[in-house]
Amino acid sequence: RKTVVFKTPINWAVKVTDRLPFPISPTASPGLGTKKSLSLFTSFDLTTFLQSLSAIHTIEEINNSTLLPGIKLGYEVCDPCASPTKALHCVEHLLAVNGSLPALVDYTDFRPPVKALLGERYSELSIAIAKLLSLYLFPQISCSSSSPVLSDKLRYPSFMRVIPSxxxxxxxxxxxxxxxxxxxxxxxxxxxxxxxxxxxxxxxxxxxxxxxxxxxxxxxxxxxxxxxxxxxxxxxxxxxxxxxxxxxxxxxxxxxxxxxxxxxxxxxxxxxxxxxxxxxxxxxxxxxxxxxxxxxxxxxxMGITPGFEDYLKNLRPTPGARNDYIEEYKQLRLNCSLSPSTCAVDDVLQAVDLREAYRERVAIHAFAHGLRALLTCNETACSGDTNFPPWQVRVLKPALYREFHVNFTLDGNTYSFDENGDFADxxxxxxxxxxxxxxxxxxxxxxxxxxxxxxxLSQFQWINHTVTDNHCPQSQCSCPPGSVKNQSKIPCCYNCVQCGEGNYTDGWDLPECLRCPKGMWSNKGDSKCRKFEEKYLDWKDSYPIALLAATAIGLVLVLTSLIIFYVHRNTIVIKKADNTMSCFMLLGLAVSFVSVIMFISRPNEHLCRAQQAVYGLGFTLCVSCILVKAYRTFLAFMAFDPDKQHTLKKLYKPLINLGLLTGGQGIILLFWLVFGSPHPDLKWPGTGMEKYVVCDEGSIVGFGVMHGYIALLAFICFFLAFKGRKVPHDFNETGVIIFSMLIHLFVWLCFIPIYIERNKTEQRHIVQASAILASNYGIMFCHFVPKCYIVLWELSENSRASIIGNIYICVYMEAL
CATH class of the missing domain: 3.40.50.2300 (Response regulator)
Incomplete structure (x- = not known):
């Protein structure tokens, strides 16, 4: 058989690979002993160890096949230990002829004993040795160096790889x-x-x-x-x-x-x-x-190398020889003793993925097919000269070599190099x-x-801590749903502006916000519109319950006072209070208390109108009664010019005065309801998906005039009572009138800013209802509760003073 040899019949392919598990060793067949090392390193890498064995297994497989009949391939292994300098040293050693690297003018006929080189693992080392090998057009093929610069055939004309760039x-x-x-x-x-x-x-x-x-x-x-x-x-x-x-x-x-x-x-x-x-x-x-x-x-x-697993299971030195690398592998990786019986080969196979060693098989076959073409082999023999210059092993496309290039099939797959010496799979x-x-x-x-x-692949699933519900995690500098993009200087990134209330975006990086359809709403920055929840003073909520309780207590006080005033109408206290006006006052207070109930439940057009009208008429009636009583006291005890006093007394017509004053409020309310009636409206808060159903005042002028009219009557009451504050004590109600009107004016002065601030929430109703209750209770506790107390718990004093009181009342009424 013809043999491609150097010193031994096993030196054809040279593998220069980074950090092999063993030092430089010219022989690497597992079945042979080892030669003296050029350098010694102790780092052990299991993956590269098996990749080396894959190359050796493939060489032995080719030697036992008809791919290169009569030709036997050999190999020598060198470890550069991740150093470009040592890698170049390895190359010089492997290319040496008679112990030295010749310096020639023309390397066309340069015939070193090694014909091709398999390596390097890292691109940095491949680049270093590819520059040297380009001088000889010496074939170099790598299984893992992927740097794009190695595709430059002007700088690295003889470099190839069985991987893409x-x-x-x-x-x-x-x-x-x-x-x-x-x-x-x-x-x-x-x-x-x-x-x-x-x-x-x-x-x-x-x-x-x-x-x-x-x-x-x-x-x-x-x-x-x-x-x-x-x-x-x-x-x-x-x-x-x-x-x-x-x-x-x-x-x-x-x-x-x-x-x-x-x-x-x-x-x-x-x-x-x-x-x-x-x-x-x-x-x-x-x-x-x-x-x-x-x-x-x-x-x-990756792929499966046929027979490689069985090859590893049967891996052992030949009888009489020793392979320190296999024993070292067992010691360092599997913690096995030197006894083969205590370490199963299956442990070795489970520690690595054998598919990673498939590229070495493809690379060796690429060289072998190039050699088969060069030596013009058929199924029985090769006719070419085995002592050929290495540059003649042509595996690239005709862009570099004019005659032919390698295109071969292995394990059912077709492989070839592109014009840059890269695999295109x-x-x-x-x-x-x-x-x-x-x-x-x-x-x-x-x-x-x-x-x-x-x-x-269809069965792909997210499984780790960074995701939930198998949803793809996000890593984007762009505008998420709920915002619109505002272009920035970075092409992949935007300054994002959130969509306002009632607007939304439902996709990434949209240019403008969309308006929510009718009946739906969105908060600021929302990605979709939703049906909002209506908020109003519901019967079951805490605030309405408190308002109802206060209203109920107020109505009970009104009814109790009315009964007491009727039962004890002949007592001096009730007569001094003017029973008729007091009953009208209680009627107005009752109507005013009832108006509070109309602020509860979902507003509608009728409720909105009734709220303001009932309160306005009821409380105006009450304040008008107080005004009539204050005017009566003012006329009876103030000193006037006789003509002027006579004229003022003509104006004192209690029931007519009461009707005119209350009727004035009625006219105001009529114009308000006709030209700018209150109506239900929807108000949106600053946050949340709730809309407030409230009663809009309609005409702000009407709302203001109604309350202004009541305030004017209260101020007149206060003025008249203040002027008549020095009347005899037994007939003096000026104190309670002054105090009750001050309470009313103070409450409604506070009401105005709070009401304006809460204008867009359901709390506006709470504010107004609370103000109504405060005014009602102010009048109730100033005018009626003390009198009821006197009537019920000081009857003896009333009896003793009744005769004297009746005399004073007669004088008082006569004065009027």
């Missing part, structure tokens, strides 16, 4: 955010070639669609002196930000540091993972990882779901380059 990842990220209507996000990226390029691609792709509330860059070297300080600053920015979605373009180690800060402060967000850490198994097992919130990410399309959308205290990674959608859109 980060340009497409940026498109996928923007499409994901747009799908969930997230347009206000935070961005955190590493200060390296990969982080800066991915960040720039995302910002260019998201321009005008998604805006960043904050953009933070952190050193990508873990041993940087300020890395912890930067992480704390970023964590503080995340906590202060209103953005609920944060894009992390970081290495897994930096993500771990950030998540620890978030867990300590119990901060939950929606995290969007770049491909650098979206599949990291160590992070899924972090302590309290379920506290950080939802985690989404895009991973490169797409990404899997993954979500970290909870499982006990850990997370497991589940594919919930895809991003396909052919249609450029995110497709979410």
């Amino acid at each position: 980060d340009v497409y990842q940026a498109q996928a990220l923007v499409k994901l955010m747009s799908h969930f209507s997230w347009n206000w996000v935070g961005v955190m990226y590493g200060d390296d070639d990969y982080g800066r390029a991915a960040y720039q691609s995302f910002m260019q792709e998201s321009e005008g669609k998604i805006c960043a509330d904050f953009e933070k860059v952190v050193p990508h070297y873990l041993d940087h002196v300020d890395v912890d300080k930067h992480i704390k600053d970023v964590a503080q920015s995340i906590r202060k930000s209103e953005a609920k979605v944060v894009l992390l373009i970081l290495k897994p180690q930096l993500v771990e540091k950030l998540f620890k800060e978030m867990i300590q402060t119990n901060t939950s967000r929606i995290w969007i993972a770049s491909d650098a850490w979206s599949m990291n198994r160590f992070l899924t097992k972090m302590k309290d990882i379920n506290k950080v919130g939802e985690i989404f990410g895009f991973s490169f399309s 797409g990404y899997d959308l993954i979500m970290w779901k909870e499982k006990n205290d850990e997370r497991f990674i589940e594919i919930v959608g895809k991003f396909l380059l052919k249609n450029g859109d995110v497709e979410i």
Whole structure:
């Protein structure tokens, strides 16, 4: 058989991968022993260990197939330990001829023992070695370096990858955010070639669609002196930000540091993972990882490598040889002893997702198909020379190589590179779901380059702490329903203005508010109109009950006083009080008390008219009676010019005076009811979904004239009583008239500002009803309660003074 070899029959493909679980080792077949290492590192990474084994398994599978008949592929493995310098050292070592790298004018015929290179894991290292390999047009294929700059075939003509460029990842990220209507996000990226390029691609792709509330860059070297300080600053920015979605373009180690800060402060967000850490198994097992919130990410399309699981189950050194890496893996990862019997192979398989190692299988097959074309292989033999210059392994489209390019089918899928050396398949959308205290990674959608859109699987559900009722959480700097947008300087953000009462918006970022339909209303900032609740003085409410109780007590006092005045009408006290006028006063008070009841229940047109009319007539009648009594006292005991006194006495006609004074109020009310009648009206408060059903006064002039007329009568009463305050004590009612009218005037002076302030609520009725009750009780307790007390509890004094009192009354009446 023809063999593509270097020193040993297993040195064809070279894998330079970041932080492999073992040091530089030229031999890597699990069935062989190990050679002396060029350098020693102890870091162990389970994922890259299995990816290496996947490449080895694929090489062995090809060697046992008819893809390259008569050709046996080999490999050598080198670990650069995340250092570009060590990566370049590895490349120089692998390309060396007779122990050194030749310096030639023309490398067309440069024939190193290694024909192609598989690596690197991180873009920063791939860029470093791709610059060197471009000098030789040496084929380099990566399974995870996604930086967009590597698509530049003028700078990196021999670089290829079995994944899409980060340009497409940026498109996928923007499409994901747009799908969930997230347009206000935070961005955190590493200060390296990969982080800066991915960040720039995302910002260019998201321009005008998604805006960043904050953009933070952190050193990508873990041993940087300020890395912890930067992480704390970023964590503080995340906590202060209103953005609920944060894009992390970081290495897994930096993500771990950030998540620890978030867990300590119990901060939950929606995290969007770049491909650098979206599949990291160590992070899924972090302590309290379920506290950080939802985690989404895009991973490169994965698949199942046929026979790989059985290959791992049967993984063991050949008899007589020792593979320290497998034993070290058992010690460090599974805490197994060196005895194979105490550590089941199933434990190894459960610790990782074998689908992550599928890209290595695709990359090896891409090289193999390029080699098959170069060596003109058929099903039985390959006729080409195995000692060929590496640049002749052509896998790209004719834009670079004129003759042919690789286009192959593997496991039922067709693969090819585009003109930039990138795969054009797409990404899997993954979500970290909870499982006990850990997370497991589940594919919930895809991003396909052919249609450029995110497709979410139908069984997708929100499951974490950031959401309720399976509703998508919001992360928007835009105007929510209930407000309208006012353009700001930021394209993705607006200055929002809330819709006023009676207006609404039911969508995001609407330009103007809509008016509520008739019969419905909305509060300020509402997103919909609702039927409002009518508010008025209902019978079962506390205020109306209090008003009814006060009214009932007042009517009882009026009725009691009327009975007492009738039964004891012949006593000196009742006669001095003028029984007839007192009865009319009680009648007016009773009517005024009854008017309070009309302020309770839902207002209608008849009630609104009756409220003011009944009160106006009733209380005017009462005050008119007081005015007649005050005028009588004024005439009897004041000294006038005889002619003038004679004229004034002609005006004293009690019943006529009473009718004229009350009739004047009746005329005022008649004009008011005809030309500006009170009517029910709806008033809206400043807050709440309630409307107040109140009685509108109709004509403010009519309302004011009615109360002004009563106030004028009260003032005249006060004036006449004040003038006659020096009359003999036995016939002196001037004191109670003065005091009762002062109470009335004071109550209604206070009523005016309070009534105006409460004009748009049902409390306006409470204010007026309370004022009516206060005025009524003022008259009741000044004019009637003391007289009833004297009549009932001082009868003996009345009897002794009755004879003398009757004489005085005769004189008093004669004087009138």
